[in-house]
Amino acid sequence: MAARLRSMLQSLRSFRFASALPQRYLGRHCTGRQWRSAFPDATKADIRQFLLGFVTAFGFLDDEKLKFGPGDPLRQIYRDLYPSRCMPDGLEFETLAADLRTKHGIALGDLLSDTLTLGELFGHVQRSRA
Numbered sequence: 425m426a427a428r429l430r431s432m433l434q435s436l437r438s439f440r441f442a443s444a445l446p447q448r449y450l451g452r453h454c455t456g457r458q459w460r461s462a463f464p465d466a467t468k469a470d471i472r473q474f475l476l477g478f479v480t481a482f483g484f485l486d487d488e489k490l491k492f493g494p495g496d497p498l499r500q501i502y503r504d505l506y507p508s509r510c511m512p513d514g515l516e517f518e519t520l521a522a523d524l525r526t527k528h529g530i531a532l533g534d535l536l537s538d539t540l541t542l543g544e545l546f547g548h549v550q551r552s553r554a
Contacts, residue, residue: 445488446504455493462494462543466550474546477527481520494543498536528552 459471475489482505492501498517506513521532528549535548 444505445484445491446501448504449488449491449501452491452493454490456490458493458495459490459543459546463546463550466546470550471546474549475542477523478520478542481523482516483514492542494541494546496542497538498540498542498545499538524549 456468456471459466460468463471472489475492476486478492479486479489482501502513502516505516517532517536524530524532524545530548530552532545535545
């Protein structure tokens, strides 16, 4: 039952927020070089898989994954998506946390801060694979 509810919420979130990329990211070019520079030992596939999990959790389109760079703070992306604290969210952090726990054994709650960047989170994912 919980899995079905989660799936329904993901579908609704994807419908509601697909293409709702925050303004600051709309004009960005591919950040692939930034990722490869920051993580020279990571494969392109590893980076893209990580970013796919992130954009899926946040309800962005798959082809928008490389609009996000390693220096982007997670909380800033969230605040750009929900500028008003009165807006109900789509459980983005909860979805991302469940994905990280299932795939990598990482507890996002232990890492999450106002300054945690996508690159720092990817670093934790990379270390979990070692």
